[in-house]
Amino acid sequence: MPKRTDIQSVLVIGSGPIVIGQAAEFDYSGTQACRVLKAEGLRVVLVNSNPATIMTDPEIADATYVEPITPEFVEKIIAKERPDALLPTLGGQTALNTAISLHENGVLAKYGVELIGAKPEAIHKGEDRDQFKAVVEEVRRKIGHGESARSVICHSMDDVLKGVETLGGYPVVVRPSFTMGGAGSGFAHDEEELRRIAGQGLTLSPTTEVLLEESILGWKEYELELMRDKNDNVVVVCSIENFDPMGVHTGDSITVAPAMTLTDREYQILRDVGIAVIREVGVDTGGCNIQFAVNPEDGRVIVIEMNPRVSRSSALASKATGFPIAKIAAKLAVGYTLDEIPNDITQETPASFEPTLDYVVVKAPRFAFEKFPQADSTLTTTMKSVGEAMAIGRNFPEAFQKALRSLEKKGSQFAFTGEPGDKETLLREAVRPTDGRINTVMQAIRAGATPQEVFEYTKIDPWFVDQLFLIKEIADELAEAPELTRELLAEAKRHGFSDQQVAEIRGLREDVVREVRHALGVRPVYKTVDTCAAEFAAKTPYFYSSYDEESEVAPREKPAVIILGSGPNRIGQGIEFDYSCVHASFALSDAGYETVMVNCNPETVSTDYDTSDRLYFEPLTLEDVLEIVHAEQQAGPVAGVVVQLGGQTPLGLSQALKDNGVPIVGTSPEAIHAAEDRGAFGRVLAEAGLPAPKHGTATTFAEAKAIADEIGYPVLVRPSYVLGGRGMEIVYDETRLASYIAESTEISPSRPVLVDRFLDDAIEIDVDALYDGEELYLGGVMEHIEEAGIHSGDSACALPPITLGGFDIKRLRASTEAIAKGVGVRGLINIQFAMAGDILYVLEANPRASRTVPFTSKATAVPLAKAAARISLGATIAELRAEGLLPKDGDGGELPLDAPISVKEAVMPWSRFRDIHGRGVDTVLGPEMRSTGEVMGIDSVFGTAYAKSQAGAYGPLPTKGRAFISVANRDKRSMIFPARELVAHGFELLATSGTAEVLKRNGINATVVRKQSEGTGPNGERTIVQLIHDGEVDLIVNTPYGTGGRLDGYDIRTAAVARSVPCLTTVQALAAAVQGIDALNHGDVGVRSLQEHAEHLTAARD
């Protein structure tokens, strides 16, 4: 028996909330792993606090714990479930660190749990800088290749300053040990920068350790993905070359697979070094990723680092090659060897080979600097991107241009019209790596830069530089040709030009170019990703488009449903939408359809070739989608295209698709318009007799002022047609209104500014519902913890609502039904309400799957996205109830009284961003969404659920210690009761003078501490900021006044982020936290699996 027989149950740790550096790729890996282990007959126990994941779907594991991933909670789960083994290598750094803690604190030994996949010694050897350096030295001794950058390990600022001298001066690289995604690392060019970066690094590192390194800026950067089995068979799954040379975090680089500019001799050296490293480190089974820098002058190879686990790059490598690393890692962990595992795609050859590619893959990062205007946009060794797109083509230019348009961001595609600007200026600008540097490089080329100049300024490899010139030359040919010939157009398409780019260059409309192209017979074919360059027949339809001769799309008979995914993750459109698409695919497949997924995000479960019957790894633009629809219509019947589950991306395509004759299923494009267009939606509300906050639209300051004067300040202002509250702001006075209008660049008659009355002190409510034209199924009602005005994506919320009564639910249900009916929804709708006084205002409605669908589905144990997909294709709610997909009766609005309470909390990326002076960015919540992910806390009472959500998002709430309170005047009244509670729980209160005074008058003692602005006192009394930095504050409550600009309390909040002290910025959060602290102080907090919750809920429903 190849499989180990001594393991009957395995605990898998997920990666928790989506954060920068640790995103959906771990859901993809973890889901694969859980499925494999379950299929092997093992009992799979899973812990992951992130509800928006497929892996936490109750059918993926046997016992699914949506609980905080902290050693404390995982120990509780181990004690309850008693697994034989723990697999820590599939949940990113979070899982690895948690597993190491449990090993070190003896929990694993106590309960007899074996770590499989990687042993603690191997994890340390791979991750600890000192130990890894020794590994590399040993490798060099054995095989004669590979070395580390010269470096010094430092544990204090003194060490750091001395270290620079040892290395021979600046610049140096600073890398803190044991942090995720390179957090806290950077380049220091002088002592000031060094003190700042190394200071933070020492703090961030759990072992107070940073590494100083010689600079290898500008070298070529490569990655290898390797796998090893228990018989010491090792394969290299994929090589990846970074387009951006050393100096930019690989997560922020444009990367290419396979490596493009290595001879075989050089590649084999990297391979030999990689294999020797994995052996030396002792990763006994599973995957690892190794990064190299190669000196372009002489080929000197430096081994930068390794991850002894499945990583972001391994997800990318899996998608790039068709070799499912996580799945195979899971099989290796339970005892199989590579030669015993069949290659999924060929089904006849084994996994003990190295994939070979007959195409080129390009990954491009997606950034969100527009959300953090204060943040420094220079790319460094700290990862800052929030998502990525991958594209496949038959050559580099094709894949590259497809990747750029997949980013779906204004200006991401190369532009070849207009004045490029001054060559020198552009070249100098291109020296600094930024989001969009590549476009600057292209403009420099257009402005006359030579290949040599581009290389000198950017150090981008000359081969890549030439590819940019090739693209530019084709653009020139397009511009200069007397007419668009078949040959010219085919040549442009072969090099990845979109119809839109061709149109721009030729001064035509995009649809005209498309018509011409079709008339000339220039259409893409679809090739298969098959791991073997066509050496063996592929059984798995994983396609990409290319302008080549032969298409490999096979005919089919069953009707197909094409599901459009959500593209690269970004703030406001993340994994939640992928979750819904994946569910739709599963549900429609069960219902007898052939499912076809279209997406370009390599991190996701939707782009796992196992998820749907067919996968098209393609950009989500009108052109690309139309071609896929055409190809599938040629292959067989197409029942329709699903646009309402992938967020704003597919929704934005729906009207144009319909205009091109594509059948859209579910809510019609016209209905979508009725919900999105202010005027149309206003009429829907008016007909239903539902109030909305007073509002108006303006294109000038005068108009905006007139509206604001009429409806009264504060007003909520925002540009129209945006997602995630982009540019949204609460304006308290006329001065700010004037400056807001002046700063907004995108205002035009077709894109006016919306001015709404801002409902101060309102309770915000989110509703997810299904509507089939006849019946409404209220999926769930979420009550926000923060007041209205904080973006719903950034706000914590509770389900069932904790303060709303049966009457309120009734009203919500009636309003929801009226809107769903009025708009014409067939499927999901999400509505945001605000309860102010006793009036229920409608804020907005989105006729699509919302961010909260996975949360609602998990909290109520009802698969809403699956039901929505079925309704889109004609099923009724009554039928779905009869089938058992929806509960027989009742809905998510009328949960039993003892139903568990679920709390969703948003996770913010503050610690990732710094301004150009290196200071942290402010952490105040506002109407613009900035969170990257979310966690869920679930328990029988609100306090515990809230405490769990905090533990999952930011670390446990303190149960005693010192709490610092400083609140804005408007919050002083509501602070008193929670403050008294804190004292009752034994907290010592610190406060600034104003807040302390109010507390004292109410009989609560608080120690007055100095504000930052007051500076250190005459007797050396420290300011609050110093106290926070010195680790003497356990909880911070700081509510700011107003928004915009640099707010009062900025230093306090950024210090809290730097020191990871829980920081509450609203009084509502304080009230909730007090309930949480209360729950933690009263008895033991337990853990319960989703399956147990569901059983309980189903029993209560019956």
Added chain:
Amino acid sequence: MTTSTRGAAKTPAVLVLEDGRTFRGRAYGAVGETFGEAVFSTGMTGYQETLTDPSYDRQIVVATAPQIGNTGWNDEDDESGRIWVSGYVVRDPARVPSNWRAKRSLDDELERQGVVGISGIDTRALTRHLRERGSMRAGIFSGEAVAPEAELLRRVQAQPHMKGASLYEEVATKEAYVVPAVGEKRFTVAAIDLGIKGMTPHRMAERGIEVHVLPATATADDVYAVEPDGVFFSNGPGDPATADGPVALMTAVLERRTPLFGICFGNQILGRALGFGTYKLKYGHRGINQPVQDRTTGKVEVTAHNHGFAVDAPLDKVSETKFGRAEVSHVCLNDDVVEGLQLLDQPAFSVQYHPEAAAGPHDAAYLFDRFVSLMEGQRA
């Protein structure tokens, strides 16, 4: 600086397969006409080694990797004195090379050596065709060689087949030469050149072996004149069924029980010397990612392959031969093709693939050590 380098390589070219399928593209390398057996190679690196590998004699090689020529051409990575492929098929040739060792572009080198190629065709469609229909005769035509398709097809069909082709003599050295041991000399090996790659004697030299490379026509007397501790039979092109001379020579070596090692063609010669048959694979193994299992240890190695023929030996049992018991020592896990043979009663073994690995992974380098052990064992 808007001068375009494009347009220079726009000479039309056409690839014609013997079954009549054609692919139209652009000339690459030399302009003219060429013929050979169309085969595909799946390596993503190592085109310089591939092109100069004598085993590719009379073959038109299709690179499945789409971007070729990125690292140009250097003075160190040749596996022999010249390019041997008769034609080269690529999708997207590099316009400029980029590598610190590059001396010129691949395009220039192909042209300099008169190698006719074609670019810009759907190489994946061609590969799938060859996979389904098998390797077949083909021709590439560009410039003045282009004629009506029927005429080109006639020219292709007039070419000899690979099956039955005896090619090793045309690629092998005419004169014997010596590759000195690196460091202290420990052994002498007579290496029969049937199309030997430069890396093979180098791998032996690294292990203290002085390698006497002898022409394919060498006799047993020539071999034993160098007083070898071991005899090596190299890789080479063509149908092993035609290689009666080398089979007779190997038989003589086996009779004297001299330690023997064979690679690729050498493996097929050993197969024939032991009385096994050889046969032509439908489309061969050509790539650097092939999983081979060493059946003596169970370990899997990722290996470089270039063979269109294979040995027909039983996988499931030890065979009795005139040199005692023989077994299949290595097997390709993709398709169970015999990848290695060993004698159990005397010091001789061979592999069908390329442990010298140029291009390719170094996983199988231990086989050279195994050869050294055999020679050590013989001495003891």
